Amino acid sequence: MSEPQKPREEQGPGAPRVGVDEWVATHEQRRQRAGGVWARLGEAWHRLPPWAQLAVVVVPAAFFPFTTESDYLIRVGINALLFALLALGLNIVVGYAGLLDLGYVAFWGFGAYAYAMLSSAKFDLHLPTVVSLPIVIAASALLGLLLGLPSRRLLGDYLAIVTLFFAQIFITFTTNGNRLNLPWRDTPVDLTGGPNGIPGVDAFDLFGWEATTTTSYFYISLVTFALVLSGLHFLNRSRTGRAWRALREDPLAAEAMTIPVNRLKLLAFMFGAATAGLTGSIFAAVQIGVFPQNFELPLLITLYAMVILGGAGSLPGVVIGAVTITVLLEILRSPDDARLILYAVILLGLVGWLRPWRSLAAVVAGTVVFGFAVHALASAVWPRGVERTAIGGEGALGWAIEHWVLLPTQPGTLANVGFVALVAAILALTQMPRTWRLVALVPTLYLAAFVWENKLVFQPSVTRLLLLGALLVALMNLRPQGLLGTARVEIV
Amino acid sequence: MVEVPLAVNSDFLLLQLVNGLTLGSVYALIALGYSMVYGILKLLNFAHGDVYMMGAFMGYGVLVAFGGPAAPTIPIVLLLTLMFLAAMLGSGLLGVTIERFAYRRLRNAPRIAPLITALGVSFFLQSTALLLFGPRFRSYATFEFLSGGVQVAGIRVAYTRILVIVSAFLLMLALTFLVNRTKLGKAMRAVSYDREAAAMMGIDVDRVIVATFFIGSILAGAAGVMFGLVFFSVFHLMGFTAGLKGFTAAVVGGIGHIPGAMLGGLLIGLAEAFSAGYVSSTFQDLIVFSILVAVMLFRPTGLLGKADIRKV
Numbered sequence: 067m068s069e070p071q072k073p074r075e076e077q078g079p080g081a082p083r084v085g086v087d088e089w090v091a092t093h094e095q096r097r098q099r100a101g102g103v104w105a106r107l108g109e110a111w112h113r114l115p116p117w118a119q120l121a122v123v124v125v126p127a128a129f130f131p132f133t134t135e136s137d138y139l140i141r142v143g144i145n146a147l148l149f150a151l152l153a154l155g156l157n158i159v160v161g162y163a164g165l166l167d168l169g170y171v172a173f174w175g176f177g178a179y180a181y182a183m184l185s186s187a188k189f190d191l192h193l194p195t196v197v198s199l200p201i202v203i204a205a206s207a208l209l210g211l212l213l214g215l216p217s218r219r220l221l222g223d224y225l226a227i228v229t230l231f232f233a234q235i236f237i238t239f240t241t242n243g244n245r246l247n248l249p250w251r252d253t254p255v256d257l258t259g260g261p262n263g264i265p266g267v268d269a270f271d272l273f274g275w276e277a278t279t280t281t282s283y284f285y286i287s288l289v290t291f292a293l294v295l296s297g298l299h300f301l302n303r304s305r306t307g308r309a310w311r312a313l314r315e316d317p318l319a320a321e322a323m324t325i326p327v328n329r330l331k332l333l334a335f336m337f338g339a340a341t342a343g344l345t346g347s348i349f350a351a352v353q354i355g356v357f358p359q360n361f362e363l364p365l366l367i368t369l370y371a372m373v374i375l376g377g378a379g380s381l382p383g384v385v386i387g388a389v390t391i392t393v394l395l396e397i398l399r400s401p402d403d404a405r406l407i408l409y410a411v412i413l414l415g416l417v418g419w420l421r422p423w424r425s426l427a428a429v430v431a432g433t434v435v436f437g438f439a440v441h442a443l444a445s446a447v448w449p450r451g452v453e454r455t456a457i458g459g460e461g462a463l464g465w466a467i468e469h470w471v472l473l474p475t476q477p478g479t480l481a482n483v484g485f486v487a488l489v490a491a492i493l494a495l496t497q498m499p500r501t502w503r504l505v506a507l508v509p510t511l512y513l514a515a516f517v518w519e520n521k522l523v524f525q526p527s528v529t530r531l532l533l534l535g536a537l538l539v540a541l542m543n544l545r546p547q548g549l550l551g552t553a554r555v556e557i558v
Numbered sequence: 559m560v561e562v563p564l565a566v567n568s569d570f571l572l573l574q575l576v577n578g579l580t581l582g583s584v585y586a587l588i589a590l591g592y593s594m595v596y597g598i599l600k601l602l603n604f605a606h607g608d609v610y611m612m613g614a615f616m617g618y619g620v621l622v623a624f625g626g627p628a629a630p631t632i633p634i635v636l637l638l639t640l641m642f643l644a645a646m647l648g649s650g651l652l653g654v655t656i657e658r659f660a661y662r663r664l665r666n667a668p669r670i671a672p673l674i675t676a677l678g679v680s681f682f683l684q685s686t687a688l689l690l691f692g693p694r695f696r697s698y699a700t701f702e703f704l705s706g707g708v709q710v711a712g713i714r715v716a717y718t719r720i721l722v723i724v725s726a727f728l729l730m731l732a733l734t735f736l737v738n739r740t741k742l743g744k745a746m747r748a749v750s751y752d753r754e755a756a757a758m759m760g761i762d763v764d765r766v767i768v769a770t771f772f773i774g775s776i777l778a779g780a781a782g783v784m785f786g787l788v789f790f791s792v793f794h795l796m797g798f799t800a801g802l803k804g805f806t807a808a809v810v811g812g813i814g815h816i817p818g819a820m821l822g823g824l825l826i827g828l829a830e831a832f833s834a835g836y837v838s839s840t841f842q843d844l845i846v847f848s849i850l851v852a853v854m855l856f857r858p859t860g861l862l863g864k865a866d867i868r869k870v
Contacts (some may be wrong), residue, residue, distance in 0.1 A: 166673050216854045223602040224854060226673060227805050230604075231847050234802060242840045250791050370674060449870045482690050489686075494660050504780075525689060532685040538678025542671050 110380075117298055123385065124292045131281045134538055140280045142354055142396050147287035150388035153372040154294055155341025156469060158340040160370075161378035162307065163334030164314030168366060169213065169229030172236035173339040175205050175361030177346025179240065179258060182356045185268040188259070194271045199347055206343025207336040214335040226428045233363060241357040263357030283352045290348065294341060298381060301337075310334055313378075364531050368395070371534045375539050377548030386550065395530055401523050405463065408518060412511065425504055432508040440512065450475050451524070471512075477520035484517045560820020569712045574835040575828070576710075580719045580788055583726030587818040588804030589782035589811065590733065591653075591774030591825075597750040597814030598770050600669070604676040605656055606778060607801020608683035613649035613779025614792040615687060616708075617641040617697050627698065642725075645779040653775025654768055662764075687794035695793045698786035722784040730820050731781060733773070736814055742769055750814060801844070803830070806850045812863020820862060825849075 111119065130143055152174060157166040184191050184198035193201075213232055214225070244260030253476045258264065270277040270286055277283055301307050309330050312320040321327050350356045368391065376387025398404045413430075420426040444451040454473040467473075474480055495503055522529040541548065588610055595603045596842055604798040632640075660679050664672040707716040737743035747764045748756040757763045785800070788793045790863045803826055811822025833845040853860065 099826060108721065127729045160670070164668070164670055166670055168677070171654075222675065223600075223669075223857075224809070227802070227809070228850065228854070229805070231802050231843075233842055234799065235847055238840065246840075282644055329650060362680070367677065370677060449652065485686075493655070494658070521689065528685045528688045531681055532689065535678045535680070535682030535685060539660050539675050539682065542667075542675040542678065544661065546667065546671050 070447070083142070095463050104129040120292060121524050122298075123289065123295075123382075126287075127288055137280050138286050139391040142392070144280070144284050144287050145396075146389045146392040147284070147291050147351055149369070149372060149392045151294055151345040152342060153376075153384045153388040154298060155338045155345065155386045156369050157332050158301075158310075158341065158372050159338035160299070160373055161380070161384065162302070162310040162314065164329060165334060166223075166226040167335065167338060168226050169236070169364045170338065170342055170369060171361050171363065172229075173210060173235040173342035174208055174346045174349070174365075175236055175240065175356075175358075176339075177202050177370040178356045178360070179264070180205055180343065181347035181348075181350045182264040182267045182341055185271075185351075186264055187266050188264050189217050192268060192396075195268075196272060199536040202343050203340045206346075207418070210339025211332055212330045212338075216337050223262055224395070232490030233366065237358055237362060240361070257440060258358075261358060263355055263360075264432055265355040266387045267354050267356065269354075270348075270351045273407055277351070280352075283348070283481075287348055287352075290344065295343075295381065295385070302381070306330070306333065314379075333380055333557055345402055366536065367531065367534050371537055371541075373548075374538060374546075377550040380548070381402075382548045383550030387548065391534075398526055398530060402464075402525070404523070404526065405467070405518070409515075411461075412514070420504075429504060429507050429511075434470075439514070440468055441472065444472050467515075469517050471519045471530075473519060481501060481517060481521035484513060485521055488513045488517050489538050560609075570835065572711060573713050574831045576713070576715055577832030577835070578768040578828035579824065580722050580827070582824035582833055583723050583787050584781045584823075585756055585800070585803050585807045585827050586820045586823025587726055587729060587784070589732070589807035590816065591778045591817065592685045592805050593811070593813055593819040594770050594809040596808065598746065598753075598767060599661070599665070601661065601672050602676065602805070604673070604801065605660075605679040605683060605798075607637035607651075607797035607804065608687075608776065609649050609656070609688060609775045609777035610655050610782045610785075610804075611792070611797030612652055612683060612782070612793065612799055613660065613775075613780030614786045614796065614836065615691055615696070616779065617645040617718055617783035618645045618698060618792055636799040638721075639786065641783050642780060646776045647779075647785045649752065649779025649782070650772045650776040653771040653778070661816075670728070672721040678823075680797075684794055684797065684824060686850045687714070695791040698790050699734075716846060718787045722788055723779070726784065729777060734816065735771060736773070746770060750782050765790075782797075785790045802813070802843075803846060806846055809850060810853050810860055812860025815863050827859075846865055 084491060114122070127143075127147075131140055135141065140274070152170075156167065156170050159165050159170070176367050180202045181198055183189060184193045185195065186192070213229060216228060240258045240263075241261055243252035243258030244256045244262070246257055247254050252512040270283070277286055280347065311318070312325060313327055313330055317327055349360075351361070372391045373384055373389065374387070376385065377383030397407055416426060416429060419427060441452060451472045451474045453475050454477075457467060488510070491506070491513060495506055495510060496504060521531075581714065588606065588615070591606050591609075594603060595606070600619070605764050621627060621630075621637070623694050624637055656679055661672050662674060674726070694705055707714040708720070709715075713800075714725045737746060743858030745756070745766045746769070748761055749763055750757065756766075782792070782796075785796065804823070806817045807822035807826040808819045809822070810825055813819075829849060830842050830846055833839075837845070
């Protein structure tokens with residue numbers, strides 16, 4: 067072997083320390099040794115009893131609708147809650163049981179469609195919510211069971227591909243489900259309304275009380291969220307929860323301990339599907355309709371980013387991840403706010419990562435000077451390169467951008483080249499020795515600003531996916547336990 | 559289901575056969591990449607389908623650079639060769655880059671970690687393509703030379719299809735030779751059999767893994783150009799479904815098994831062509847999915863795969 071395998075320690079902080087007993091033994095101590103505000107907050111949080119933890123999250127949220135008049139903000143709140151619910155459901159499958167469910171969005175869609183079929187003018191059923199909701203939840207769980215069955219004997223990878231395929235077929239089916247030709251019927255049957263979906267879904271009807279306002283849906287979502295969260299808390303501590311974790315850590319050992327591995331996997335899968343179905347029903351009622359394009363695959367990566375960012379397996383982590391990402395994605399819609407967030411995140415990242423402060427100051431100052439130098443040079447030799455005004459460029463930041471970043475009149479090809487160069491530069495940065503990395507960071511940062519102002523800002527929806535994809539790769543490589551999860555220790 | 563052409567028409571049957579073989583060759587080439595990587599790393603590389611998509615776009619880039627499909631500035635044979643070379647080399651490098659930066663650190667991590675990373679890479683590549691090339695379908699319209707065809711038993715088989723089937727066959731032949739007859743192939747087989755033991759025998763595992771990614775991605779890039787030639791257009795989402803079909807083909811044939819991937823690819827291609835021709839083109843995915851589920855239920859090791867004995 068020309069290049070011997072490196073010792074495990076050098077494989078980065080995220081790599082599992084296989085067989086390093088001392089590391090395992092001192093793991094708890096090192097975790098507690100971490101100081102700072104966050105650690106103290108974390109300790110205070112852990113000292114709270116579970117009901118108080120729930121109250122800390124739910125009570126401030128309950129006052130949220132009183133603080134704002136805007137219907138839009140309350141809708142963002144509902145979105146955040148629904149995403150948190152979805153992420154909690156996905157966390158059962160991914161975080162507890164360690165299964166890769168890529169058809170999760172389809173279960174959500176199934177719940178929404180099922181609710182829309184049972185409680186709307188589509189088939190003139192108009193079942194009250196208290197009847198249709200249990201049906202939807204049971205049906206979603208059953209669907210999860212059916213889908214899990216063929217892959218039950220097999221490894222997790224097969225489950226991933228079966229579920230991913232299922233998600234694809236779900237979209238095909240809902241989009242084309244308005245003209246199904248059944249062998250025993252002469253005329254095509256309209257089941258899902260095709261691309262137009264099912265409009266006019268009934269409002270939630272709980273024992274005669276109809277939810278009509280956005281605020282009432284906020285509270286319905288919040289109550290559901292609190293219920294699901296408490297349910298999961300108990301589930302996590304139950305025999306089943308412990309068995310799931312045992313299974314995730316080491317399926318072989320779990321099996322040897324007579325834990326019924328297959329049954330537990332299916333159970334986790336069903337719980338996830340049921341949660342998704344429940345959330346789907348609320349979603350259908352909030353949106354007063356369901357459409358195939360609500361359940362497309364980009365949502366899947368959003369949900370995975372939420373679960374992984376917060377820390378798979380940790381309930382508060384998943385909730386924080388869901389809320390953070392929902393809010394961030396909402397902010398990314400406006401170019402002005404997105405810019406602010408981008409530069410703030412870059413700066414915060416630099417502050418957190420660059421030590422000592424002298425190199426931080428050098429990099430920041432270097433980038434600023436570098437930018438003005440490039441800009442001055444360009445306005446001398448290539449006036450067309452600085453002519454355009456920045457998108458949403460009001461205020462001091464907009465002014466600074468216009469005098470710092472190159473804004474060519476027709477950025478097309480140059481921006482594409484810049485994008486490819488930026489990806490290459492970031493990859494190269496990870497491989498450089500430290501001193502060179504600091505030097506190379508300056509043009510890379512400038513390049514990032516250039517690509518953002520000339521390319522990404524025009525396509526917010528693509529940028530979203532791009533950033534989420536990059537976030538997943540970076541998180542899994544650098545900090546697989548997410549923000550709040552505990553590092554998994556693999557013991558061989 | 560819809561207006562079934564009840565009269566069993568032998569020309570129609572033959573046409574679907576040719577369609578199926580063409581599609582099947584493309585799927586087989588994709589399936590090989592999945593299967594090889596899975597055999598060595600036990601990693602389901604979701605990004606493989608997107609490498610194939612990128613390969614198709616690289617071929618398209620060469621096509622545009624030399625005057626576009628309507629008025630190529632260099633001889634067509636040379637242009638085609640260049641397209642294939644650029645796509646294959648480009649995808650190969652892309653595959654190696656992905657392995658180096660996204661998967662290498664996760665070799666010993668819990669199995670779900672590289673899978674989630676692969677998902678991230680796949681979405682990253684998809685949105686990169688969307689960002690760079692836009693959401694439009696890009697036309698790979700036929701060349702003069704390739705628009706002709708030969709008459710075979712009553713139907714006309716286009717030159718493009720012949721080109722695709724023959725070149726896919728040649729690539730698979732080359733791969734079989736490489737795996738069975740060369741030192742690298744021997745090393746690959748050894749690593750896929752037992753990585754640790756292979757490392758102890760002095761095989762540079764990292765190099766073998768890089769070579770596997772490179773070869774698999776080369777095949778995917780070639781498949782991308784072939785798809786463009788046969789179906790005239792490429793777009794940023796083409797990798798997703800093709801990836802699913804390719805993986806299904808690998809599972810049907812027996813994952814980690816190279817002739818299995820080829821057989822599986824052809825079977826899936828034929829199944830899809832016949833279901834599109836005789837049943838419904840909308841639900842052809844559903845039929846492929848049913849095949850996948852059926853294989854998993856009744857023969858989880860695939861058609862040619864051997865039962866895997868798990869070592870503890």
